Every structure is written in structure tokens, then in C-alpha cells.
Amino acid sequence: MATEEKKREVRESLITYKPIGIIHSEHTVQEDTPIQGIFNPSKGSVEVFEEYAEGLKDIEKFSHLILLYHFDRSTGSEIVRKPFLDEEKERGIFSIRHFNRPNPIGFSIVDLYSVKGNILEIGAVDILDGTPVIDIKPYVYQFDNRKEVKNGWVDDTHVGEIAGWNATPKGLRKTERTSL
Ligand SMILES: C[S@@+](CC[C@H](N)C(=O)[O-])C[C@H]1O[C@@H](n2cnc3c(N)ncnc32)[C@H](O)[C@@H]1O
Numbered sequence: 001m002a003t004e005e006k007k008r009e010v011r012e013s014l015i016t017y018k019p020i021g022i023i024h025s026e027h028t029v030q031e032d033t034p035i036q037g038i039f040n041p042s043k044g045s046v047e048v049f050e051e052y053a054e055g056l057k058d059i060e061k062f063s064h065l066i067l068l069y070h071f072d073r074s075t076g077s078e079i080v081r082k083p084f085l086d087e088e089k090e091r092g093i094f095s096i097r098h099f100n101r102p103n104p105i106g107f108s109i110v111d112l113y114s115v116k117g118n119i120l121e122i123g124a125v126d127i128l129d130g131t132p133v134i135d136i137k138p139y140v141y142q143f144d145n146r147k148e149v150k151n152g153w154v155d156d157t158h159v160g161e162i163a164g165w166n167a168t169p170k171g172l173r174k175t176e177r178t179s180l
Helices: 004-012 050-056 152-156
Strands: 021-025 044-048 064-070 105-116 119-123 132-138 165-168 171-174
Touching: 044 050, 044 132, 064 119
Parallel strands: none
Antiparallel strands: 021 044, 021 132, 044 119, 064 105, 064 132, 105 119, 165 171
């Protein structure tokens, strides 16, 4: 068990990361960007900085990646707020995926189409152009897939019905594109 001293040390610490790459995407306006990549499939790429490119060895064999990135255009944080998909009730920030959070870390599972040198061509992008990438991990079915999932408040929304719609921070609208 961590001691009180260790707890204090952790609570007072500051953590700094250096981006390992940058996102290129068609999304330049925060409120027009899909709130999850699954809602309005769009393509983009990750440019991994040369000094980390060797770390991409063997990545081309994976179909999906987990991207961790910095919400660099987040504007402060609230500990309780209404999620985009349910305007009725406030939820704790750790029960929702809003970009304004205590540590503005984004997480997206994206499709991996190809690897050309230090460029990863990806799909299902809900990330703004120019976003700093903190880490890339392979999505592994054996590790990451769960059975009998409970989806909290999300199960009370129409999420299941709105694939083929574009859900953005502005609201929902039918998209012309239902696939890439
Ligand atoms: C609701 S978040 C969900 C992102 C991610 N899939 C997650 O679950 O953490 C998606 C929204 O984040 C916003 N966003 C994307 N990149 C951002 C960035 N670099 N800074 C601030 N907001 C960003 C866009 O408005 C997009 O609609």
C-alpha cells in the first residue's frame, strides 16, 4: 500500500510529456468534429516524428490503434457537466468523454489502413488537425474486447440508432457519407 507520504508526493507532482507525433485530419472546427469517430467516418493520418519512427516496427500487422493525445484546444475543465448525447442530466467528468477535463487527454480507437515510413493512414477520426499525439498502442482483441459490457447512462440514449448520423458538439445531423 502506498504511504501517505507517497500519496502527497503524487498529488503534488506535475507530469510532462513530449509529443511523439501530430494528427493530420480534415477537422479544423471543434464544434463540427464528430464526437466519436464511429459517427461520421473520416480519414486522417498520424505523422510520427522521425526520432520515434523506429517504434512503428511491426505496427502494420494491426488493424486498429489506440491513440492517446493532448486536447490542445480544450478550454478549462468542469468536474460535472452534461454530455453531448444527453442534454438532460449532468454527469461526472470521469463518466463522460468531454474534451474539457482535469487532464485534457484524448483517447480514440482508429482504423489503421497503411503505414508509409513515419506516416500512419487512419480512419474513424474524431481528432482536430494539428493535435499533439502522446502515445500509440495496438488495439488487441484479446486484451481490449470485453463481454457483458454495461454502458452506464449511454444505454439510456439513442446511441445505437444514430450510426450513419454525424454527432458533433453542435448536435446530430444526417451525414451524406455512411462509410468511407
Ligand atoms: C467528445 S471528444 C471524444 C474524443 C475521444 N474519442 C475520447 O473518447 O476521448 C471528441 C471531440 O473532441 C474535440 N476535439 C478533438 N480534438 C481536439 C483537440 N485537439 N483539442 C480540443 N478538442 C478536440 C472535437 O470537438 C470532438 O468532437
